[in-house]
Amino acid sequence: MFASLLIIGAGPAGLAAALAAAHHAKSVVIIDENAEAGGQIWRHDSQQVHSPAAQLKAKLLTYPHVQFVFGARVIAMVEQCCLLIETSEGAQQLRWEKLILCNGARELLLPFPGWTLPGVTGAGGLQAMIKSGADVKGKRVVIAGTGPLLLSVAASVKKAQGHIVAIVEQRSAKELLGFSRQLFSAHRSKFWQALGLISIINPLRYRHSAVVTAAHGDRQLHAVTLVQAGKQEEISCDLLACGFGLRANVELAELLQCQVQDGLVVVDAQQRTSRENIWAAGEITGIGGVEKALIEGRIAGLSATNDVVTAVDALHREDAYSFATLLNQTFSVDTSLRKLCKPDTLVCRCEDVAAQDLAPFTDWRTAKLMTRAGMGACQGRICGAACQFLYEWDTPEARQPVFPAKAASLALLAEKKFSFEK
Ligand SMILES: Cc1cc2nc3c(=O)[nH]c(=O)nc-3n(C[C@H](O)[C@H](O)[C@H](O)COP(=O)(O)OP(=O)(O)OC[C@H]3O[C@@H](n4cnc5c(N)ncnc54)[C@H](O)[C@@H]3O)c2cc1C
Incomplete structure (x- = not known):
């Protein structure tokens, strides 16, 4: 072609x-x-x-x-x-x-205890699932992370008749107020858009200065731990959608x-x-x-x-x-979230590599060679970004194929005498 x-x-x-x-x-x-x-x-x-x-x-x-x-x-x-x-x-x-x-x-997905449990997704991930027909009717949903995407996801959950238990925003009320003021003065249509989204949510369900620190469940999510202003509570839910930015x-x-x-x-x-x-x-x-x-x-x-x-x-x-x-500027991910990842928390979910397995290493390449982190189906697209956030390692270099590919596709590449290694 x-x-x-x-x-x-x-x-x-x-x-x-x-x-x-x-x-x-x-x-x-x-x-x-x-x-x-x-x-x-x-x-x-x-x-x-x-x-x-x-x-x-x-x-x-x-x-x-x-x-x-x-x-x-x-x-x-x-x-x-x-x-x-x-x-x-x-x-x-x-x-x-x-x-x-x-x-x-x-989406940027960050590791915390329980993040790999069925029922835990990215915020945009849940929205995409709903748009593809996933049934969340009557399900208790917690939406956590930071940024306006949380509100947009909440609107999708509500439209699909899910029950929003909490929206957990990491930023403080003061920061959110400052953001709203600037929206109002410089980006009026965005302000009204945001107000439209907020108006569909019960304000009591909106938690600022708050973080979900753990997801609980045996085979399926059944609750999350939420920390707000130093106070810890457990909230029952069926789904947790986490969005820490893109x-x-x-x-x-x-x-x-x-x-x-x-x-x-x-x-x-x-x-x-x-x-x-x-x-x-x-x-x-x-x-x-x-x-x-x-x-x-x-x-x-x-x-x-x-x-x-x-x-x-x-x-x-x-x-x-x-x-x-x-x-x-307003919704950058707070580095304090690094502390949520405990030694036994999986960082690379494709290859089952926990934070403690990565602890001896100081760069992505060595960690990858020694632990297989980033060698699974996601090719480091998820854990590479997580390691960058957690340990400030350089971003993994792109390698071909950029997505997992069929053997026949690789054979076609090889026929072209193209080296897979950069
Ligand atoms: C999960 C998620 C949910 C979001 N939800 C909202 C929301 O509710 N409201 C909102 O205002 N903004 C949302 N955003 C942000 C919004 O997507 C962007 O602002 C906007 O769509 C950006 O447009 P784009 O064309 O740059 O990228 P995108 O809309 O992301 O389009 C990129 C396209 O490129 C395709 N693509 C990428 N790589 C390849 C490849 N190698 N081969 C073939 N195709 C490829 C993808 O399939 C995709 O269709 C969301 C973003 C994400 C990641």
């Missing part, structure tokens, strides 16, 4: 990039591992005609030279300007002339040798990466929400097709950046 413009990710950034580029590009291919367009925020919305995802997709499909490829995961780089994608039917090569990376982000999916950008700094792809004002003919947009350049993803996607699409990025576009981008900065 060949694309004059290849876009990886059909989330808000990828869709906006495709739409901005559709006029001028010879052929546009948008690839996503999901079965539909929409990314994380609009997951499953694309079936509803009036949803933003459905409308963007419909507009794009009016261009005969725009093509979506769903259920396809980019797993490796075969050579310069050629990627390997895997679908249920097997692997194939995808050549490109210009590339826009819109890979989005994933981490950008930069592995592919790293393989393509784009500059990555502090876990984010570095871009200029036109969304160009450090590599020629590669642009990046959305969460992979900085965690900042849907508006940032949309405007960056648009700018990347315009820039990749030599179209004009206007002053209005630049202004929108500045506004989105100011919101992103406010968000990231």
